[in-house]
Amino acid sequence: MSAAAETRRASALRRMRRGHAPGQGRVGSIIVLMVVTVLVLVPFAWVISLSLTPESEAFGSVSLIPAHPTLENYGTAFSDADLGRALLNSGIVGVVTVVTNCLLAVLAGYAFAMLPFPGNRAVFYTLISTAAIPISVTLIPLFLMARGIPLVGGNDILGHGGSGLLDTLAGVILPYIVMPMNIFLARQFFLSAPLEMGEAARMDGAGELRIFFSVYLPLAKPLIAVVAIFSFTGVWDDFLWPLVVTSSQEVQTVQLALARFLGSGNVQYGPLMAGTVIATLPVLVVFLFNQRSFISGLSDGGVKG
Amino acid sequence: MATTVILPADVDSPPAGRTSPEPGGVRKRRRWSRTALIGLLFVLPAGLYIVIFQLVPVLYGLVLSFTKYSPLSRSGPVFTGIENYTDLLSDADFGSALLVTGRYVLQVLPITVILALGLAILVNRPFKGVGLFRSALYVPHIVSLTAVSMVWLWMYSQTGLFNEVLGWFGAPAQSWLLDSDSALNAVSAMRIWKALGSNMVLLLAGLQSIPRDLYEAARVDGAGRWATFRYVTLPGLRPMLVYVIAMDIIYLAQGFAEIYVLTQGGPLGSTTTVNYLIYTEAFQYNSMGSASAMAFVLFALIIGFSLLTIRGVMGRNR
Numbered sequence: 158m159s160a161a162a163e164t165r166r167a168s169a170l171r172r173m174r175r176g177h178a179p180g181q182g183r184v185g186s187i188i189v190l191m192v193v194t195v196l197v198l199v200p201f202a203w204v205i206s207l208s209l210t211p212e213s214e215a216f217g218s219v220s221l222i223p224a225h226p227t228l229e230n231y232g233t234a235f236s237d238a239d240l241g242r243a244l245l246n247s248g249i250v251g252v253v254t255v256v257t258n259c260l261l262a263v264l265a266g267y268a269f270a271m272l273p274f275p276g277n278r279a280v281f282y283t284l285i286s287t288a289a290i291p292i293s294v295t296l297i298p299l300f301l302m303a304r305g306i307p308l309v310g311g312n313d314i315l316g317h318g319g320s321g322l323l324d325t326l327a328g329v330i331l332p333y334i335v336m337p338m339n340i341f342l343a344r345q346f347f348l349s350a351p352l353e354m355g356e357a358a359r360m361d362g363a364g365e366l367r368i369f370f371s372v373y374l375p376l377a378k379p380l381i382a383v384v385a386i387f388s389f390t391g392v393w394d395d396f397l398w399p400l401v402v403t404s405s406q407e408v409q410t411v412q413l414a415l416a417r418f419l420g421s422g423n424v425q426y427g428p429l430m431a432g433t434v435i436a437t438l439p440v441l442v443v444f445l446f447n448q449r450s451f452i453s454g455l456s457d458g459g460v461k462g
Numbered sequence: 463m464a465t466t467v468i469l470p471a472d473v474d475s476p477p478a479g480r481t482s483p484e485p486g487g488v489r490k491r492r493r494w495s496r497t498a499l500i501g502l503l504f505v506l507p508a509g510l511y512i513v514i515f516q517l518v519p520v521l522y523g524l525v526l527s528f529t530k531y532s533p534l535s536r537s538g539p540v541f542t543g544i545e546n547y548t549d550l551l552s553d554a555d556f557g558s559a560l561l562v563t564g565r566y567v568l569q570v571l572p573i574t575v576i577l578a579l580g581l582a583i584l585v586n587r588p589f590k591g592v593g594l595f596r597s598a599l600y601v602p603h604i605v606s607l608t609a610v611s612m613v614w615l616w617m618y619s620q621t622g623l624f625n626e627v628l629g630w631f632g633a634p635a636q637s638w639l640l641d642s643d644s645a646l647n648a649v650s651a652m653r654i655w656k657a658l659g660s661n662m663v664l665l666l667a668g669l670q671s672i673p674r675d676l677y678e679a680a681r682v683d684g685a686g687r688w689a690t691f692r693y694v695t696l697p698g699l700r701p702m703l704v705y706v707i708a709m710d711i712i713y714l715a716q717g718f719a720e721i722y723v724l725t726q727g728g729p730l731g732s733t734t735t736v737n738y739l740i741y742t743e744a745f746q747y748n749s750m751g752s753a754s755a756m757a758f759v760l761f762a763l764i765i766g767f768s769l770l771t772i773r774g775v776m777g778r779n780r
Contacts (some may be wrong), residue, residue, distance in 0.1 A: 186584045193581065194598045197655065200613050201601070203623055252670050265508035272501030284509060287516040289537065291716050291764060293757040297526065297750050298519035301533065332515060335508045365500045394606035396719040401745060412608040416723060419615075426616045433609045444604045448597050451604070 199365045208431040229430035239406055240432055243414035249326055250410065252255045254333045258388040259381055266343020271355065281344065288337040292397060295332070300401055303328045328402045329410065333392050339384045346380040347373065382450050390440050411436045421443055466772075473573050527754035534748055546755035556756060558731055559739040563760075566650060566735060567714045567767075574654045575707060578661035583695075585662070586669045596666070600659035607656065611723035614652040618724070642732035645725050649733055652720060657713075668702025669695070704775045708768045715764050736760045 202221065208222040208230050234240050267271040268274075269281045306312065311319025322328030350373060358368045374381070399410045409417070415436055418429045444451055527546055529539035550556050583693035585596050601713060617623040618638040622754040638648040672695065680690045718737045721727060727734035727742070736756060 183587070183589060186587070190581070190584050190595045194595055197599055197602060197658065200617060200623070204613050204616075261508045261511070265505045268501040268504035270741070272497050272504060274498035274502045274505075277501065277505070280505065280509065284512050287512055289712065290516060290520060291712065291757070291761055293716060293737050294523050294761050295516065295519040296740070297744050297754055297757070298522035299515065300744075301750070302515070302519065302522070304533070334515070335511045337512060337516070340508060365504075369504075388549070390604065394608070396606070396608045396722070397741070400722075401741075412606055412719075415608055415612055418612075419723065424615070424619070426619065429612055431617065433612045437605050437609050440604055440606070441601075444601075448593075451600070460634075 164373045186276065204259060204433060207426055208434050210427060212427055214427070230427040231435070233425070233428040234432040234435065237295040237428060238414045238417050238432055239409075240411070240414050240435060242407065243409050244435070246326060246329075246408060247393055247411040250329050250392050252334075252350045253330050254392045255388045257334045258336055258339045259384055262337075262339035262341040263374075263377070263380065263384060265335075266340045266345075267347050267373060269340070270347035270367065271350070271352075271373070281340075284355065285337045285341045288341070296397065299332055299398075301401055303331055323402060324404050324408055326408055328410065329399050330392075331402075332398055333388070333395075336388060336391065339388065342384060343377075343380060346377060350376060382447060386443060386447055386450055389443065393440055451454045484639050491637070523757060525756045526751055527758050531750045532748040534749060540750065542751070545758070546752045549752065550755060550759060555731065555734070555739060556736070559734050559736045560763075562646060562731075562733060563715055563717070563735045563737075566646060566653075566717060567711055569647070570650045570653045570657065570714055571707065571710050574657045574661055575703075575710065577654070578658050578706075579665050579699075581658065581662045582665035582669055586666055596663065600663055602656045603659040603663075607719040608723060610656055611652065611720045614648075615724055618648055639725050640729055642729045645729060645733050649717075649720055649724055651715070653714065657710065661710070664702060664706050665699065668699045669704075672698035700775060704772050707775065711767050711771065712764055715760065715767075733755045 170229065206221050206223060209226040209228070211225055211227045212228060214223060214225065265284075269277055300323075305316035305325050306321040307314050307316040309319070309327075310321045310323065310325065312321050313319075322370045328369060354376075355368050358372050363371075389439050393410075394412065395410075396416070399413050399415075404411055406417075415429070415432050418424060418432065526539060526541060528541060530542050530546075531539035581599060585592055585599075620635060621627075621639070624638065628635060636644070639645050676694050676698065677690065680694050685693065709736045715735075716737050718741065721733055721735055721738045722741075725733040727738045737760070740753045740756050740760070743756065744750050
């Protein structure tokens with residue numbers, strides 16, 4: 158071994174024994190991180206500031222701290238874009254989606270892990286592979302199917318004549334009732350759940366549904382949290398499907414209400430930014446209380462949007 | 463499905479005794495088939511739903527792509543064979559939209575992945591307050607694309623943040639989104655900012671799955687920073703890198719909300735992505751057959767490029 162390599166090795170060993178060289182390089186990387194973080198977050202600071210700036214001050218150069226902060230933009234956002242109605246609609250759509258996914262998708266994932274049937278793996282992979290289908294492929298067929306659902310919205314038994322689920326909240330919910338990724342997450346979770354508890358309950362004569370609901374579901378709180386968070390943010394954030402399936406203001410979602418500001422030609426940024434803050438708040442609050450679930454859910458299940 | 467790349471090792475080998483029937487007599491076998499039946503029943507609601515509202519639409523869309531169909535017409539779709547596809551070959555708008563989509567993916571993807579990797583390495587080391595950086599950098603990802611686009615719409619506006627900053631240096635204001643030379647770049651900058659956090663978190667998870675003793679070994683062998691990165695970090699990160707790149711391609715190639723909010727496809731079609739063109743073709747021009755054909759061409763391209771990426775990144779070590 159050459160002398161140079163020898164010294165390198167010796168100094169490496171010394172470094173290892175000492176642990177990390179204190180401070181070395183770390184200060185530099187923290188400064189880089191601080192700069193990047195500020196750059197990433199600066200737009201949000203301006204948004205909040207702009208949402209509090211009165212219209213009279215909004216012309217010309219806007220300072221980060223408004224001279225006369227006001228909530229008038231928030232009032233305008235609610236009255237001009239009917240934001241209250243939109244929040245209610247998005248809330249209903251979100252809650253229904255969370256409930257159906259926590260029940261149906263989690264039940265399916267549970268069965269794939271705990272109650273396997275012949276061919277279950279092929280069925281499982283077929284179902285979750287649908288998560289990779291681009292929205293543009295299913296958009297038009299789903300629109301036509303929503304319109305053609307029999308016996309609703311003035312349709313006859315063959316699905317003709319009316320508008321089906323178009324322009325209804327049920328129509329907005331339609332594509333989200335079971336999200337394949339949630340089945341995947343649930344199966345992953347239950348694969349590592351203990352079998353003994355179910356066996357014991359089975360000995361006591363409990364039915365399978367009862368075992369699911371009273372033995373395993375209470376164990377699955379972290380899973381339920383992740384499924385609920387991702388289902389909710391998924392529908393809350395979606396834009397293209399609500400845009401296509403709804404037309405009237407009564408059923409518009411929050412994201413559509415935001416976009417309505419654009420239709421009026423001359424964009425009023427104060428109310429628009431107030432609306433943006435309101436539309437973002439629910440997801441942001443959920444995030445701040447569940448950062449761990451958010452981040453581990455993303456890296457475990459690969460959920461991304 | 464790209465997710466399979468990051469499954470924990472046990473995903474395909476459930477604990478013994480779960481999939482195979484217990485050895486033994488008729489009684490036990492009958493019990494096994496009963497639980498299997500119940501399992502099937504539990505899967506049925508979700509399974510049927512996905513078949514009806516995910517798989518059937520794909521087939522339906524494929525059929526539509528061989529027809530002419532306006533949702534306003536009283537008659538149903540009219541079969542026209544491969545005409546929609548052959549028409550796309552000479553469709554200048556579609557060609558342009560393909561180029562725009564390609565450029566969009568190609569200029570956002572490398573920058574966002576490389577920046578995210580750099581950030582992931584920085585927040586991988588434990589220090590006080592590292593969690594704060596991880597969360598703060600992740601915030602743009604949790605804010606909806608629509609809301610984020612609204613924010614950037616203001617920043618790009620005549621009186622917005624960018625022109626304000628230019629003004630400090632005495633530079634003239636730019637019309638970022640209204641100029642066909644800069645509009646797509648402006649949208650791309652927004653998407654880079656938006657995608658940074660989620661890519662960083664995924665790559666961070668990848669970094670943390672690399673065994674520590676590999677780094678110790680590299681250090682003992684006297685490997686420098688670059689050599690450690692090249693021979694330890696990069697190979698260990700490969701599966702996650704594939705996943706991140708494939709998912710980015712899938713999502714970027716479907717850009718819509720940001721285009722709708724920021725530019726409406728303009729100016730002069732310079733930001734009309736394929737997805738935006740499909741939307742206008744289907745829901746403004748009511749031409750659902752040709753829009754479906756476009757969707758399937760896009761679908762094929764996305765699958766093709768994702769597979770190419772997987773081969774390109776995984777290739778050498780397999």
